[in-house]
Amino acid sequence: MEGGSAVVSSRVWTVPNVLSFFRLALVPVFLWLIVAGEDGLALLVLVVSSITDFLDGWLARRLHQVSRLGQLLDPAADRLYIFAALIGLCWREVIPWWLFLVIIARDVMLAVLGVILANHGFGPLPVHHLGKVATFCLFVALPLLMLGEAFAPIAPFSLPLGWAFALWGAFLYWWAGVVYIRETARVIRLPADDRGAPSDTLDRKEVDGA
Known part of the structure; x- marks a missing residue:
């Protein structure tokens, strides 16, 4: 998660943002795995997503690539993973x-x-x-x-x-x-x-x- 006192730029194609795009791309995969009942694989996707979440923030600060887009993508991805998990588990009547x-x-x-x-x-x-x-x-x-x-x-x-x-x-x-x-x-x-x-x-x- 990006933040801190670093200068926020308007750049789009940065290393942290690419990781955020990758994290977003995994959301439909995560949802499909839950709906299909493949909870173990879905949890593996969630672990990969969490690692990229940590890395994009760490790299943004380390490489001085904090961007406004990154600040928007990160919480958006968090919510999408929550919504995907809720939809998938509701679909299977787990919740x-x-x-x-x-x-x-x-x-x-x-x-x-x-x-x-x-x-x-x-x-x-x-x-x-x-x-x-x-x-x-x-x-x-x-x-x-x-x-x-x-x-x-x-x-x-x-x-x-x-x-x-x-x-x-x-x-x-x-x-x-x-x-x-x-x-x-x-x-x-x-x-x-x-x-x-x-x-x-x-x-x-x-x-x-x-």
Whole structure:
């Protein structure tokens, strides 16, 4: 994940961005493997994706190739992997569709808030720590559920733990959403001279969305 105090460029074809494109290209493969019930291979793809996720951020800082596109691709890939895992596991009835709808509805709500903020002259909201924790919970939950499906001997341990993380993740996802709603309502009432960026009352994170 790219970030830090490095200068952000508008370059497209950088080594980190190529890794991000590769990571995005694996999303449909990941989804197909889950739908096909090949959870072991799907987890292998997820491991490869995680390695490229680490490498693109490390190389961006090491090679001074932090780019705006990279900052957008990274959180987009994170969300796509979450959505792919949710869709695939829902399709196989491992998890209920309502969980997918709860998570999707929150991201739709954030998109609406983004439009409202743009119409009032603001950029995107800074990321709150609750959103980061929620995303982490979902990233832990979905592989645990897949592990339980792929390896029956560990299912009695993996599945309950996966569900615990999934439910906490969904709860925190919406808790963060309520914080974003309140912050949006607050900042759009600011005088015009104070506009341009949302308040620092939310924790800033230069790269990832949550």
